[in-house]
Amino acid sequence: MQAKIAYEIADIPDDFNKLDATELPYTFPESLQSELAKQLAQSPINRYPNPAKSGLQNQLRQVFTILKSAHIALGNGSDELIQFLTLLVAQPNATVLALNPSFVMYQHNAELFGLNFVSVPLNIDFTLNLAAALDAIAQHKPALIFIAYPNNPTGVPFAREDVQAIIDVATGIVVIDEAYGAFSADSFLSQAGQPEHLVVMRTLSKIGFAGLRLGYAIGSECVMRELAKILPPYNMNWLSLTAAKFALQHYDWIEEHINILLAERERLSHEISQLVGVTVYPSQANFITVKFPDVDNVFNQLKKNKILIKKLHGSHPALKQCLRLTIGTPEQNNQMLAIIKQTV
Template sequence: DFSLDLPALRQAMDEHQPAVVFLAYPNNPTGNLYAESDILEVIEAAPGLVVVDEAYAPFTDASFMSRLGRHDNLLVMRTVSKMGLAGLRLGFLAGPPAWLAEFDKVRLPYNINVLTQVSAEFALRHKAVFDEQTARIRAERERLAAALAALPGVRVFPSQANFILMRTPPGRAGEWFEGLKARGVLIKNLDGAHPLLADCLRPTVGTPEENDRLIEALQALAG
């Protein structure tokens, strides 16, 4: 189920004493949210900083932002990329002021150009537009997940991101990937990327029309 292996993680922290532990929340490429209690246990046990990467925050209601200030070693990262502004290459880090002051010492001068700043300010003044967009994606995610789960032999994993991880029948991920590509539909083939991702494909949630095209193509391949 792609949950955190806490015993293994704690053993690794005890052995290696990492200065920083990064956790993606939701995770990529699986799309799942780790249990909040598991992340809190990591924060309490970590010998150094714990950075929670919330790049996919627009697609979930879960967040560790509200816990900042309760843990001296917790930092949260976010980006405007998943709001629909990937071209800006803009993100931010939130955390205890003392730690942010230390990071500021090594921040490159002029690390954000003027056009990016102006564009981000404009976008934030119109945040409601982007919120509507992510709401549509979240709704389509549920519809697409249900359609994928209805395919014979397919397992769909719960997602709180803008993509869905699915496991095809054994040995068919590559065949389906190539079949989709031949039909003009390109998704991510994760088969072979890691043993836990065997037979897995990862489509991104698109427009209703794009999702319909994906569903129809997969139905033809699965049939």
Template sequence: MTQQLPDHLARLIRQDVQSMQAYAVQDATGLLKLDAMENPYGLPPALQAELGRRLGALPLNRYPGERVHALADALAAHAKLPEGCALMLGNGSDELISLIAMACDVPGASILAPQPGFVMYAMSAQLQGLRFIGVDLTPEFDLDEAAMLAAIEEHRPSVIYLAYPNNPTARLWDDAVIERIVQAAPGLVVIDEAYQPFSSRSYIDRLPRHPHVLLMRTLSKFGLAGVRIGYLAGAQALIAQIDKVRPPYNVSVLNAEAGLFALEHAQEYEAQAARIREERGRLLEALSRMAGVRTWPSDANMILVRVPDADAVFRGMKQRGVLVKNVSRLHPLLANCLRLTVGTPDDNAQMLRALQECL
């Protein structure tokens, strides 16, 4: 339980910060952890040993230097960054979201995003003192084009976030609708491709057409959630301005080397992503046969399900050793919904058994 601040200290902390809830990470001790969309596969032992040798040889007494620049170059090559675009690194995409809000904090600025969506879009706006405008998705979790365009016209947001695909719904929205929103945007549009390794489409080839569009990715879903590397791509002139608010040495030399190592062995991670996509299909098929369970299509490594009583099912699955994410209180559209991470075949079999028993 959080202790109350003494009055003389409470006066120093913003009131809105004191009333906020911190980003919650569930305790997964002793549980099968399927709540955070992590890649369930590790590196083979030989690659683990090779990575350990490389990390052990790094000059930890020096600030990060050329290896961080080498990582940015390697990511640009891996992503096939279009000509005329540049790339900057973040300590995960969470930091990049904060940096965008900081860079765009001019009088009257606001941030707009569909809801339900990634909580950091709204949190970054609040922490930077910007207005946040949430626009509800349809009941089927598609973009409400008319509502989005009306909100853009009314509020003239500085930044619009479009997750591609979305979290926690795992939906990949209609490209024609996204293009009309991009065309209508008076400010920046950030296409968040956090789940790109599992998605059937990417926006990156369209970046040169739209100098006001940024594309954001993370290596967390690639398989490096513990390494904390995100990257932001877009027109060179735009990236150069946002890069000015990035803290120096925000990516450690250990993280950079781990990222470089992963890209050198990208085929291993691509094979893992392929297995996860295959398991996603099997999970969706198995869930479709369960009475009382509703699913939606997924282009990510998670599946959103609606059950008769999300709280009871969440507790029951946890008692059976399986931890998933109860998203039912995040937004009214998510009533009685759980988010299931796609795991290994054994993980998924255990999760399905626990879910079936709780129904």
């Protein structure tokens, strides 16, 4: 453990445009904020919460059309669910498999619990190398496979038939992490729990409520029953549960702002792709990954102008010269775009 490095959270001044953490740049209008405040004030915070009886699962089913046969587990963010799904398969010589580069917490948790970790390199364009993935599955027989769909930190969508091929051959649990599913043209949500070893994971963090720390996993009764045995009994809190239910009651507001970001994603991708020497990778998330000729110069110029984005360069060899740009409001995007055009 001493050799590991803690996940670093950037300390950002209040006057910065924060486009580094794939958060929604919009907040509820004052009328909804006032209504939410009233509901939060009435939350029974003197009592331990019972997430299973909170009513949130029913709202998730209604909003996202989740099968009645599928079971839902709530987590204190997707991070907690990733952790406990990994713990669920932790035994001597067990293997966790994930694609690479992808979300760093897959590997972190596998190593934390003493599991073998196998990473399958993506193709040079960040698409899925199906042959390599199938070979690795046949060789290592992983107890758990994580696939971010669309991928993070690249945003690149994988071919659905390739992901399905992995599900079909896997003998362990397959987790499709759809943290950015609200921004994607495709989803495995309707298949969660069918087959039995398929789990789909989502979060409220990317659609405007990162501060609630609320993720959810959908799967078969068999897998979710075993997961329930190791999840802490009071892992959620009343304030997050109340706020999440309120948010889903106003999903039309969320959807309206998601559509704004989708249009902005296409606009930014097109305009930046016109710059000489720049590669914009296709994205189905609320960010775009871009390769620049001089990544440090672009990053520093944006920071000098109080815009913070995510530098991927240095985190993985395949991400050399890459930045991840969270899609902001049209005004924020215009500021970022103007600086990039001046710099490249």
